Amino acid sequence: MLLTSSLRALPAGRPLTCLRAVRFASHDAPQFNEPTGLLFGEKPPPPGFRRIKQPWENIWYYGMYGTMLIGGVLLYFKPDTSIQTWALKEAKQRMEARGEKYKYEPSTH
Incomplete structure (x- = not known):
């Protein structure tokens, strides 16, 4: 009923994109696999x-x-590029x- 009333409201030259969306979206319910415990x-x-x-698998x-x-291994041998190391060296x-x-x-006074 809602679809037919919206069709009447459409102008004659306008493509029916909403009908295509409704038709393509109207598929079966999602499949459910019953749990087996395995x-x-x-x-x-x-x-x-x-x-x-x-x-x-291998x-x-x-x-x-x-x-x-x-x-x-690459993370272990990664060079130290932190800003603190650079600033201390500089x-x-x-x-x-x-x-x-x-x-x-410390002074020994």
């Missing part, structure tokens, strides 16, 4: 047998953990150029 929906193998890996394991290992150079000591040494 991990990833796989049935466990019979006793005495091992689970058969799928061909993509690639995923080596790729995921290899990338994490390489990332950890201050030491300027103080040495003026002949001042950059380390604090």
Whole structure:
């Protein structure tokens, strides 16, 4: 009823874009997979047998953990580019150029 009343209100030369949107959006309800209680929906193998890996699993394991290992090594050896390190180095150079000591040494009065 609402659709027919909106069609009557449209001018004759206007394209019916709202009808297309309604038609394309009118599909079935989303599919629901009933939970089975099995991990990833796989049935466990019979006793005495091992689970058969799928061909993509080893690639995923080596790729995921290899990338994490390489990332950890790269982060460990990353150069220190912080502003504090640069400022301390620059201050030491300027103080040495003026002949001042950059380390604090308490006086012995």
